[in-house]
Amino acid sequence: MELRGKAVADAHKAVLNERLVALESKGIVLTLGILLVGDDKAAQMYAHFMEKTAKSAGFAVDLAHLPASASFDEVVQVIERWNKTDTVYGVLPLMPMPPQIDRDALIERLAPEKDIDGLTSKNIGLASAGKGGFWPCTPRACMAILEHYHIPLAGKEVVVVGRSQVVGKPVALLLLEKHATVTLCHSKTADLTAHLKRADIVIAAVGRAHVITGDMLKKGAVVIDVGINDLDGKTVGDVDYESALSVVGAITPVPGGVGSVTTTMLLENIYEAYHARNVDC
Numbered sequence: 001m002e003l004r005g006k007a008v009a010d011a012h013k014a015v016l017n018e019r020l021v022a023l024e025s026k027g028i029v030l031t032l033g034i035l036l037v038g039d040d041k042a043a044q045m046y047a048h049f050m051e052k053t054a055k056s057a058g059f060a061v062d063l064a065h066l067p068a069s070a071s072f073d074e075v076v077q078v079i080e081r082w083n084k085t086d087t088v089y090g091v092l093p094l095m096p097m098p099p100q101i102d103r104d105a106l107i108e109r110l111a112p113e114k115d116i117d118g119l120t121s122k123n124i125g126l127a128s129a130g131k132g133g134f135w136p137c138t139p140r141a142c143m144a145i146l147e148h149y150h151i152p153l154a155g156k157e158v159v160v161v162g163r164s165q166v167v168g169k170p171v172a173l174l175l176l177e178k179h180a181t182v183t184l185c186h187s188k189t190a191d192l193t194a195h196l197k198r199a200d201i202v203i204a205a206v207g208r209a210h211v212i213t214g215d216m217l218k219k220g221a222v223v224i225d226v227g228i229n230d231l232d233g234k235t236v237g238d239v240d241y242e243s244a245l246s247v248v249g250a251i252t253p254v255p256g257g258v259g260s261v262t263t264t265m266l267l268e269n270i271y272e273a274y275h276a277r278n279v280d281c
């Protein structure tokens with residue numbers, strides 16, 4: 001079975017749309033601040049894609065594009081302006097930034113209640129401790145897919161391959177919250193296949209084309225492939241889809257899987273930011 005992301009995104013978008021229409025009828029429009037610094041082509045494309053997607057969903061967008069020569073202070077000024085603007089509910093700083101901008105220091109200047117991609121230390125701490133805060137969008141997308149397709153998690157053996165702060169670690173914690181038994185694997189894991197062979201569910205977040213093949217997986221496993229890799233000009237996942245298909249019970253395609261859901265999760269977090277500030281809505 002193919003776990004397509006579009007069905008998941010559409011279901012979430014429908015709920016979000018109802019909420020935004022209800023707010024609009026009260027004259028409330030939520031603004032997303034998108035921060036782009038420099039000339040990185042991929043970041044520019046993503047900024048315009050996000051702007052279009054957020055606007056078509058019913059959000060207002062303030063896109064700040066600073067030149068590659070912008071100083072750290074100039075970039076921080078934009079963040080601080082949004083921190084103080086009541087109508088801005090979410091801020092998205094796009095990477096990469098030019099070398100003179102200290103990414104980590106910049107992120108920490110972002111008001112945690114507007115940090116819709118769960119980047120600040122405060123959000124990471126709150127979310128990990130189960131005390132609110134925003135989870136990053138990609139782990140949320142993985143969870144939304146598992147939930148949408150009614151994949152049971154309690155008591156299941158889950159292997160997460162990759163331990164990054166934005167994908168592997170947070171998705172492992174989210175799975176733990178759902179009572180899965182979670183193993184985190186990484187580049188120093190001694191025998192990846194031995195772990196994968198006993199996994200009911202695999203989350204692959206490595207960033208290496210086809211690092212996981214069908215013969216490494218357990219029969220009937222559910223595979224969520226987060227990886228986005230270029231292989232001979234083709235976008236492929238971390239899992240070799242062709243060889244996995246005859247082994248697994250269900251798998252997300254790449255493209256068309258996790259990536260199709262992450263943007264919707266980001267937009268949902270803007271609404272959540274509004275909701276957190278207006279508990280009576």
Ligand code: NDP
Pocket residue numbers: 138161162163164165166167168185186187188189192205206207208211226227228229258259260262
């Ligand atoms: P990182 O490079 O930050 O992390 C990769 C992880 O994979 C590391 O923990 C690394 O281990 C581990 N790893 C590397 N090689 C191996 C190996 N041979 N065996 C086991 N583990 C290995 O990547 P991200 O987490 O940021 O992204 C992962 C992938 O997900 C990328 O392809 C990225 O493009 C994609 N992505 C997709 C998104 C989506 O919306 N679909 C959004 C975000 C990312 P170690 O820690 O030891 O170095």
